[in-house]
Amino acid sequence: MNLKKNSKAEQNHNGLFKDLVLDKLADTTNVAQFVSFSPKLEQRYARIYGFPPNYAFDSVVESVSALLAASPESSVNIRSFLPDQPQSHEFIYGLKSVEEVVQNLHRISSEGLYTIVNETVDVDDGGVSGVLQGGQVEFSPGVVPRFVEKSSAEAVSSIPLDVTVQMLRTVYGFEPEIAHYKYNMRVEFSIHPKRRGWKRSHTIIWEEEEFSSHAIEPFFVWPTSFSKFIGDKAYGLLVAHCLGFPVPRTTVFARNELLGIFTFGVRTDSSEIWMRTCPSEQVPGHFITARGWQDPYVLMEKDDPEGDKISSCLAQQEIPAQYSGAMLTTSEGAILEGVKGFGDLFMLGKVAPSELPQRIKDDLKQLHGQLVETFGPVRFEWVHDGQSPWIVQLHTGVVQSSERVIFPGDFDCVLDFNVEEGLETLRGLVKEAKETNCSILVHGNIGMSSHIADVLRKSEVASRIVSK
Numbered sequence: 499m500n501l502k503k504n505s506k507a508e509q510n511h512n513g514l515f516k517d518l519v520l521d522k523l524a525d526t527t528n529v530a531q532f533v534s535f536s537p538k539l540e541q542r543y544a545r546i547y548g549f550p551p552n553y554a555f556d557s558v559v560e561s562v563s564a565l566l567a568a569s570p571e572s573s574v575n576i577r578s579f580l581p582d583q584p585q586s587h588e589f590i591y592g593l594k595s596v597e598e599v600v601q602n603l604h605r606i607s608s609e610g611l612y613t614i615v616n617e618t619v620d621v622d623d624g625g626v627s628g629v630l631q632g633g634q635v636e637f638s639p640g641v642v643p644r645f646v647e648k649s650s651a652e653a654v655s656s657i658p659l660d661v662t663v664q665m666l667r668t669v670y671g672f673e674p675e676i677a678h679y680k681y682n683m684r685v686e687f688s689i690h691p692k693r694r695g696w697k698r699s700h701t702i703i704w705e706e707e708e709f710s711s712h713a714i715e716p717f718f719v720w721p722t723s724f725s726k727f728i729g730d731k732a733y734g735l736l737v738a739h740c741l742g743f744p745v746p747r748t749t750v751f752a753r754n755e756l757l758g759i760f761t762f763g764v765r766t767d768s769s770e771i772w773m774r775t776c777p778s779e780q781v782p783g784h785f786i787t788a789r790g791w792q793d794p795y796v797l798m799e800k801d802d803p804e805g806d807k808i809s810s811c812l813a814q815q816e817i818p819a820q821y822s823g824a825m826l827t828t829s830e831g832a833i834l835e836g837v838k839g840f841g842d843l844f845m846l847g848k849v850a851p852s853e854l855p856q857r858i859k860d861d862l863k864q865l866h867g868q869l870v871e872t873f874g875p876v877r878f879e880w881v882h883d884g885q886s887p888w889i890v891q892l893h894t895g896v897v898q899s900s901e902r903v904i905f906p907g908d909f910d911c912v913l914d915f916n917v918e919e920g921l922e923t924l925r926g927l928v929k930e931a932k933e934t935n936c937s938i939l940v941h942g943n944i945g946m947s948s949h950i951a952d953v954l955r956k957s958e959v960a961s962r963i964v965s966k
Contacts, residue, residue: 514581517543517614521552523706528675528697530704531568532616533561537607545696562599565615570694573618576602578611587611592618617695619688619702624756626666626724627688632714633681635662638723643686643704656717657737664740668762669728675701684709691756718873719894721779728752729776729809734892739763741872743865744888746881747815750776751794753808763815767883770816775801778809780893782956783846783921783949789816820884821858823851824947825866826897827875833899834862835945836880845879847917847950850943861887877947897955904951907960909937917942921949928957939964 517534521543533544533555541561544552547568555561566572573594578587588606593599599615606613621627621640628637634656657665659677666674666689674689686704695702718737725733732750739745739762747763773792775785785801785808794811802808823836823844835851836844836858843849854862862880865887869876875896880887898906913936915927924938931938937960944950944963954961 515612516577516579517612519705520614521545523703524551524696527703527706528695528699528701530616530619530694530702531565531696532614533565534612534614535603535607536612537610539603539607542612547696547698558600558603559596562596562603562615565617566594566596566599569617570692571618571620574599574615575618576606577614577616578606579614580611619690619694621688623690623692624754625670625688625690625700628686630659630662630676630679630683630685630687631709633659634714634716635659635676637662637666637689639727640723643688655719655722656714658716661737661740665736668736668740669757669760670700671760672700675699675703679706681713682708682710726778726809727754728757729812730778730780730893731774731776731812731891732810735812735889736762738869738889738892743869743892744886746817746888746890749813751798751811751813753795753798753805753810757810766815766817766888768816768818772812772814772816773797774812774814775808776810776812777802777807780952780956781807782952784925787842789840789842814890817881817888817890818883819881821854821882822880823854824877824879824945825862826877826899826947827866827870827895828897828899830900832863832866833897833946834859834866835947836862836882841879841881844945845947845949846921847942847944847948851945851947858882858887865889899946899951899955902946902963902965904940904946904954904961904963905958907937909939909960909962911936912939913937914939914941917944917950921953924950924953928953928959931959932957937961 520529520532523529524545529545531546534542536542539558541555544561546564565574573592576590590602603613621642626637626639627641627643628635629643636654636656663674663677670691676687679685683706685706688702690700693700720733721730735745735748745763747765749761751759771791773788775797777785786797798808798811819840821836821838822841826833836854837849837852873894877893877895878889879891881890913927913931915924915938927938940961940963943965
């Protein structure tokens, strides 16, 4: 049993009838389940899982009961509108009883308003919402799609559609239903771990329209809200892998149970594993990096018992390392440093950088050039297996280091730091330097790409290396 087709007058004003727009959208995509009413509480449209399109219910109570029963959260919202007044009218969120919904419908309709009752879609269910336009996608967890129109303290990346689809498929384990859209479309969507909507899929389309614009250029930057969500290290490696750069097989154990476990990267010639706890934002050298398998959830609890710093733990397949190190983009070019074998002690500032073979340098310079062409300025940790380099960490941004100056500034007042004292001592000294407006002299032959240098750059404390 279906409702009658909308009138010609309504067809002429279909852009102003919000429920008609939803009904037409539902012909080809998955939309949030809904039922709509005229000011006389006559049913207009209905898209509810398990019922034919626009099934005509016998009463308002019956239709609302069916919608609540089909909603994954057993919760609905009420929207109200007038066709000739596009501005917002009353909106009620999260109603859970038929009586509540029907009472509010009677009250709102008595004011001459049209109403749409739709399933409540939880933006904090572990999924993401975003906008596709000009071949690029901007998305974020815990928001509605139109977050892109509001000012935010978080950076936002514009990622090519094919890369976005691969990233979301990797993290969530299903295919987002946005890959078929063309450059001339603007699409508001949300992706959900739990199936929902009138077609019961993981993707809900909220709005789509043709948009006459040129292709938008990609823009990669992090940290973003999504990189914090899955972990800074995990995000950088995932983006690199999806763009075809060499990343070792990596399994991510998310601390948020809504995300679970996901894997990406290329298998190496080693059966050994490196475990790395993964903070929401980069904190150089502070969290666990250990060779050999350990329980990832125990490591996260050990590193962050309060649960507000670590987003995930990585189990990264080892690369048989002939050389390891890091490379930074500076305003004057690049800094390439490394050592023979594994680079964990070098990164901690416990081993000085050594001379690298020319072939290794050439491979790294080529990789750096490709990364810069894709992302702009980058900083990355690498391992070379004798055949080719691999990326084991990746971050965006340029550093201000040059020669032995880690971070430029005034050196009239200085504090001394010996590298043997370790990173945690340095973090305390950084706090003192900020309080006294002093600079730090680092005594020891460390690399400019070590975690010691990273800590000083990130804190923006004037500092330089004084070799022993």
